[in-house]
Amino acid sequence: MSSSPESGWEPQPPKLLDGRLKIRHLVLIDALSRQGSVIGAAAELHVTQPVATRGLRDIETVLGVELYTRGPRGVVPTIFGEAFTEHARAVLAQLNQAGRHVLELTNADRGTVVVGTHLAGSNVLLPRAIARIKAEHPLLTVVVREGTPSTLLTELEAGRVDMIVGRLTAPSTPIITRIPLYDESVEVFAGAGHPLASSARLALADVGDHQWILPGVETSLRGELEKVFTRFGIPLPTQRVEATSYLTVRELLRETRMLAVLPSLIGRSDAGLTPLPIDLSTINHSVGLTVAADRPFSPSARALTACLKRVADEELR
Template identity: 60%
Template structure:
């Protein structure tokens, strides 16, 4: 095929925004709602973009659209361009007023109760006018946000080495504990086996997470199925409330709820389940001053947590 001419004036910025949104939403209806336009506008824009590129970007199905190989590749490049434009605008603002800035931190369960809050407080001591935006989500959704430039840094569990698009920095090691409400029937027991816990309802992370897979493997090693009576949740506020008001149990990072008198750690060994907590950054992207300052605060607080 001939090389598409993307600089002849036909390709618009709105086309990049469109393909980013279509891939994220997985449907024309969802993309139209997210962009606050009608479905015909989205369909027409997609047809225009496919005509410019000369390839199909999505396969249509009864449940929505799925990116083709071309669509996946073009989405990655579109997100990279949008991310660079976002950071260019912020860089100009920061040059105009060096005392101000903005950093968007993505967070999932690990690091959400101590590391990030303390790092933000540490940052604010020296940079009171820097705005910190915290976005909670699953690791997968946050990676999409990071790639698209809508998140500057992700704080949480490091499930593996960096990729072509990301780089990771470990901050400290954290174990996983079984946690329950202080009123739980097993709270006073000196030894609680996994078999004992299988009789109670569980709060578990989503199927796409590494911790969920590790829990399923652990139960299988003991000849058990993951309890059918379960709730899937990653919001610590939701998890904590369920633990304090019900007989549910959850496998959580050790620092979560450590100083909460309403929660107890049950003496149940979780063999070989632990992880590194750290940062995930976009590879090759220049860090703005606000992001760099937050990263420095995260390193400082992580060292304090390890010492403690």
Template identity: 50%
Template sequence: MRPIDLLNGRLKLRHLVLVVAIADHGSVLRAARHLRLAQPAVTRSLREVEDVLGVELFTRGPRGVTPTLFGEAFVEHARAVLAELRRAGERIAELADARVGTVTIGTLLAGSNVLLPRAIAALKRDRPGITVIVREATFDIQAPRLLDGELDMILGRLNPIDDLRGLRQITLYSEPVRLVARRDHPARSRGGLALRDLLDYPWVLPLEQTALRQELEQVFRDEGLPPPTDLVECTSILTVRTLVRDTDMIAALPELVAVTDGEIAPLPVPLEPVRRHVGVTLPDGRPLTPSARVMLDHLRREAAALTGEAALSGRSGR
């Protein structure tokens, strides 16, 4: 198959928008509604794209459409092109008025619940014209979006990026992970409480593919104990906190979370090897927009303030 010339004018920007919309919505009809177009117009434009490429991009089924192998490849590149065009528009707007713009942050489900709100609040006080978009997902979903330009940065617990080219990381702070339970949890009445005793209660743990889950399971192995079997797997920080507050469940949470909720508190069972390194993952070969640079500056300042507060709290608790 000879290379296809997509710069000869036949492929239009609207074609890219349309194909991405169909992939996102899984249906020509839903894509048409999203784009506020008539369904026949969307169907006709899709045929135009497929004629230009000479391949079928979607297979039609009773419940919608599914991208073919060619469709998945084209959608990936279409997203990247649209993201770069959005960034170009934002860059021009920001250069014209340095106090407006947009920064899009990917945040991990179990991370940055203290740092991010504080940094956003500081940013909005400083630059009220900047719009902040926050998108939550796991790192394996966020990383491709960052590489494609849909995200400016990923904030949360740092994940290994050895197998991902084009990314770099900045550590903002480090904190211990603590075992927590509600303040009137029955385990608190036990003398000499140890990790073994906590296996008598239900647990809520991160998903198996997360780094924190692997580290926690290693703690159990080091103690010669099996991991909890009565458990819920969850990475939603809001759900975890609610389960811990309302039941006998035990969870492992970052210290900043554990000490800022009045209804839960750390248990006197150490997890010495387990720490959370919080930072940002950035595109290595793409400069940050002015808005993203301002956001990063605020994240650094708020992280330094959190580190100082944690040190002061530690000294006063001795």
């Protein structure tokens, strides 16, 4: 059938409010896009593979388009799948927040705020802000979830976290708002007893053949470090461990002669670590909040945000 203006017919949007589309369908789409396979999504949702397959088929029937291409290694979202996943996560986020908001209306001090964090925010800014908010609202619950930036963004979009605290490495978008709180530099750190700890001056070339702990390849800091090594014509250390957990990095630095790049505030706050005099001034980013642009904060989230801003203004700038 022609869809030209002369024919008098125009395609109509799918009817998503006629009762066929269920919330469980949106949950399935979120899981499929994260897991990349029907088997993985079914396992996560504790349903059988045929149930998940039937659910996907039902959604595609309602929408009238194919959301995923099927292959031997799993499923890949089509352009329709990518678009619908974004909307599904937005709806789920609103529903998650609605349930919590209703609960908080009974007593705002008894609410819950869920914070995602990665290295730059997890060991100085966030703990201090949590200490403050617990002093002001002792019955408020703060849930902290650590993860990679990309994983946490997915959690934020789906409403499973209220905000992310960490380095800001990209500008705001129509979907995501990034709020700078303070500027953070990074330095090369070693254990306090490392042979290089007393060095007055070092170049990156002097330590390129040492054992290193590097951030994971999924982090922006890893990419920036690789650029610095390339700029100085130094190959990436072959003797290396890759880790993003600060607890792991700290213990390795203390117990071995490895080197690692850490945010200055984190490394300098640990008496068991010492900064080495190596210039990494080209790596400098803001630390701040990443939030959903169109989602209002709950009372608990607003309270924690205020504490984070006060800590940044009064102690970290």
